[in-house]
Amino acid sequence: MNIYDLYLDKIKDIIIKINKDDLIKLPENLNGINVDIPPPNFNCDISTNVSMVLSKINKKTPLEIAEVLVKFIKQDDTNIENITVVKPGFINIKFKNYFWNNFVEKIITDHKNFGVNNKEKKKKYLIEFVSANPTGPLHVGHCRGAILGDVISNILIFNKHEVSKEYYVNDYGNQIINFTKSVFFRIKEILNNEKFPIENKDLYPGDYLIDIAKNIINNNKKLKFTNFDDVANDLTILSVAESLKLIKTNLQNLGIVHNKFSSETEIVNNNEVEKAIDKLKNKNLIYEGKIKAPKGEDDKNWIERKQLLFKSTEFGDDKDRALQKSDKSWTYFASDVAYHNNKLERNFDTLINILGADHAGYIKRITSVVEAMSGSKDKLICKVSQLVKLIKDDKPFKMSKRKGDYITVEDLISEVGKDATRFIMLNRSSDVELDFDFTKVKEKSKDNPLYYVQYCYARISSVFRHVNLDIKNDLNITKYNFNYSDAEIDILKKISEWPKCIEASSLRLEPHRIPIYLYELSSKFHSYWNMGKEDESKRFININKTISDDKLVFLKIISNTIKSGMNIVGVNTPEQM
RNA sequence: GCGCUCUUAGCUCAGCUGGAUAGAGCAUCGGUUUUCUAAACCGAGGGUCGGUGGUUCGAGUCCACCAGAGCGCACCA
Structure with a gap:
């Protein structure tokens, strides 16, 4: 309502x-x-x-x-x-009070639908997020986009839309070859004591590769690791699979489960790239040409090459984009065009991509392609999550992929916990950079907004416990004829804003509004709770150790709303803290 | 040089698709526990919403220009 x-x-x-x-x-x-x-x-x-x-x-x-x-x-x-x-x-x-009684009765009897936006037409969404390269475990940088995508999905699902959560596996191209080579050298290091060529800047130096190498050796006794080219095919598949295993574990620990993992290699091997490019050719959007150096760029180093291009300038991009490399293999962009064509052919109403800030420059070309293929400008919505600035001991902490010293999702969760990670990552608009202060989050976990909201729920649970009720059960109230005080109506008003919060979050794909709302609601509740110290009538449990129906309903509504919001954020609401 | 994002209190940020007197947290200072969980509450100070113009009944919010910060800008993914 x-x-x-x-x-x-x-x-x-x-x-x-x-x-x-x-x-x-x-x-x-x-x-x-x-x-x-x-x-x-x-x-x-x-x-x-x-x-x-x-x-x-x-x-x-x-x-x-x-x-x-x-x-x-x-x-x-x-x-x-x-x-x-x-x-x-x-x-x-x-x-009048009468109105609020009505309101209260409606949202308590139909609490499962309270907040659900019924005005929105039910749609089929495909949301692609994370899609980190399968070359190792997830690190903190992936984390924000992962949670953003997951919670946007939760909001859409809450509003009764159909959502498919997908991960695009970039298991094709040079990075994967380099990654596989790195695994190969680690294997040789283990088997033959040959030193890993750490000076080779193309290779992945991280220690996790040693574990991957060990697993591959143990599970594939028949394979011979003498010549790279001989095992390259098998080893690529095995190495990617090992990476994905790590990534899936990371995601699971964050509380994220995708519905589908789409493989880039598979798309290329199924000739989907050619299919998609043909589609664009028919629309006269493909040609062979050269890209000019951007202004300000030193054009001495610029090599003009004739290659297959997509006319993204027709859709407002600053230059046309290459689809084929000079060795005739497809660019990343080309296979992504195919992947998006694949998405379109599966008949979704809206596609959503969650990207990191470093890929923001990519948005124009991919939305151009989707517009070209679908004929609709807002078929694809790209949402960018800004960087997470890591701070340790008041200093910025730079992550270096080269040296392999980056903070992984695993590190983060084991130090801070899944719930705090999710809540903190969401507590800011995705448009602004987020300071993530390790020392602070660790030391001052009590100042964490997550606990503030959870504590609210725990306090309400404790009242239910005292009067021998279970907060999880529905109430059995027939008459809603109460006389709420101004302080109580103030909280009911806040509750009445919940559908507005959901609507705004869903319409603009801005999940950060939910933790902020929950914090505000909790703040009002904590405030009310403390009034009970001065004013006996504001206490929930009276002298006879019982609770009146109006207070019970009042508490139930607050706890329902918090529970509902926390479910969307994907964190727990403990009954005791 | 171009594109995207940002600029609001000392610090970190909200501000619900243009509304009334711009709000929180942290930090600082001062208070509240024989009573439902003090992981909480109450109070005080703190502002040229980066700047200048424009649009209108009305601008932190929209537009233009300017300044600053971050990210990106070839066949990498």
């Missing part, structure tokens, strides 16, 4: 009706009209700007329009305690 939409619809109905009676003129669209949360200290529950929007076309001041509308809004509405018109022309409405 979304009380803001309820009144927005009502107000729109009213103005449409009195427009028909020629009492008022309407602008072309009514999108500017909203029903919102008023700032504190106005002593009202909801507020609308309708009279400001109608002011111009009617050539009347907002205050004059408001006076007319107020009459119609009040008419036959038993929910309204009073309605006032304020300064520029806001119409402020305060509800």
